[in-house]
Amino acid sequence: MSVSLTALVMAADSLLSPQSFNDYCPNGLQVAGGSEVRRIVSGVTASQALIEAAIEAEADAIIVHHGYFWRGEDPCVVGMKRRRLALLLKHDISLIAYHLPLDAHPELGNNIQLAKKLGITVQGGLEPNNPRSVGNVGILSAPQAAQHFADHVAKVLGRRPLLELGHNRPIARIGWCTGGAQSYIDKAAALGLDAYLSGEVSEPTILAARELGITYIGAGHHATERYGVQALAAALATQFDLHHQFIDIDNPA
Structure with missing residues (x-):
C-alpha cells in the first residue's frame, strides 16, 4: 500500500497539533521527497547515518524527533547540512520532524x-x-x-x-x-x-x-527519546497500511 506524502503529513499534523506550540524549529514536513510513501523509517535524529540507513532500507520518508532548521543556527547550506540535504534530495526521501509536539502528546509522546x-x-x-x-x-x-x-x-x-x-x-x-x-x-x-x-x-x-x-x-x-517517534510512525503506518522500521543510531549523550 501507499499514501500520498500530503495525506501522511496532514495525518501527523492532525495527531500532534504543532500549531499549538511555540517551538525552536519547524514541525512537520521539512524536506519534500517523492509524492507517494510506501516505506517509513523512524529514528531519533536526522543524522547522516540515519539517512544512509534509510536509503539502504529503501524508505520513502524519514520521521524523526530532531530534524533541521533550528532557531538561531547558521542558515547556510554548507558542510554537514549540505551533505545531509543532498542525500535526502538525491534519493527523493522526505524528512518529517516533530519536536515539542511529540514530547507532549498524551498518547504517543x-x-x-x-x-x-x-x-x-x-x-x-x-x-x-x-x-x-x-x-x-x-x-x-x-x-x-x-x-x-x-x-x-x-x-x-x-x-x-x-x-x-x-x-x-x-x-x-x-x-x-x-x-x-x-x-x-x-x-x-x-x-x-x-x-x-x-x-x-x-x-x-x-x-x-x-x-x-x-x-x-x-x-x-x-x-x-527513542520511544515517541516509534509510536508516532507505527500509528501512521497502521493507519495507512505502510511498512515501518525504527532504526536506532546509538548516541551516548
Whole structure:
C-alpha cells in the first residue's frame, strides 16, 4: 500500500497539533521527497547515518524527533547540512520532524511512552496550569530506594543513568521530561516531588538537586527519546497500511 506524502503529513499534523506550540524549529514536513510513501523509517535524529540507513532500507520518508532548521543556527547550506540535504534530495526521501509536539502528546509522546517503559503512572503535567505542559508528574507502583529505581532505568534503557541523591527517603512521586529538560528540576522541586528525571544534565542541575532536596536522574537525551517517534510512525503506518522500521543510531549523550 501507499499514501500520498500530503495525506501522511496532514495525518501527523492532525495527531500532534504543532500549531499549538511555540517551538525552536519547524514541525512537520521539512524536506519534500517523492509524492507517494510506501516505506517509513523512524529514528531519533536526522543524522547522516540515519539517512544512509534509510536509503539502504529503501524508505520513502524519514520521521524523526530532531530534524533541521533550528532557531538561531547558521542558515547556510554548507558542510554537514549540505551533505545531509543532498542525500535526502538525491534519493527523493522526505524528512518529517516533530519536536515539542511529540514530547507532549498524551498518547504517543516521548514522556508518556517513557512512563510506560518505566512503569510510572501519570498523574498530570509538570506545569499544572499549562495544558501544553511538556513534562509530567506521576507515581511509581511502590515507593523504592533511589538506587533501586536507577537500576531499573538502566535495565530498561540499556545505559547506566547518573544518580544524584537529594535526600535519603524512598522515591514515590516523580517528575520527568525527556531530552534536554534538566532546568525543569526547579518545577519538580516546587511541587514537592521526590525525584526528577530528564535526559541531559548540566552543572547547575546537580547543585539544584542538592540544595532543593530532590533526587535527580540523568538518563540520556537519546535514550529517553527513542520511544515517541516509534509510536508516532507505527500509528501512521497502521493507519495507512505502510511498512515501518525504527532504526536506532546509538548516541551516548
